[in-house]
Amino acid sequence: MYLAELRAALATIHARWEHGHDGLTPDCALCADEQAEVRALTAISYALSPNRTETTMTYKEALAEAAKTGADHATDAALMALFCKGPLQTLVGAVSPQLVWEGAQKEGLSTSELGALCLRDVMAVSNLQWL
Missing domain, CATH: 1.20.5 (Single alpha-helices involved in coiled-coils or other helix-helix interfaces)
Structure with missing residues (x-):
């Protein structure tokens, strides 16, 4: 496929x-x-x-990478960390950015897939915190 x-x-x-x-x-x-x-x-x-690789970095490491390289050159994991730290709570409400990032990484979501999920199903995003 x-x-x-x-x-x-x-x-x-x-x-x-x-x-x-x-x-x-x-x-x-x-x-x-x-x-x-x-x-x-x-x-x-x-x-x-x-360009997909399984991340072995932590949320804090991903944020540090994003700060160092900038969003244009960041890996998807680092870009997702920026998304979780920034607009995530505006889109879905009171969730833990770190726990959502960790759950999304475990589920293999990309940043764009997480963004689409935020618009489609806020409860599914919230559930990522508990994976």
Whole structure:
């Protein structure tokens, strides 16, 4: 499967998701199935994306790297740390920037995927804190 096909599949699943809920509903079988499918495709997409490496740095190290290199030259992990430190709480409310960053790293999300998730499902972003 190529990256464009994965993105198309994710868009299709996102369009299907709107079956009567404002967001992910834990008791809904459709929500659970679609979330599992999205996670599986996102993991494949993450593995196929160029310039992706698994981060072994901490949140503080990522912030330090971003401060040193600037956002234009930062790795995705460092860019995500800046996003979490800055606009994250404006978009989703009272969450821990560090815990959201750590959860997003564990889930293999990119900064753009985390940003899209902030706009789509604030509770899913909040749940990243507990991974």
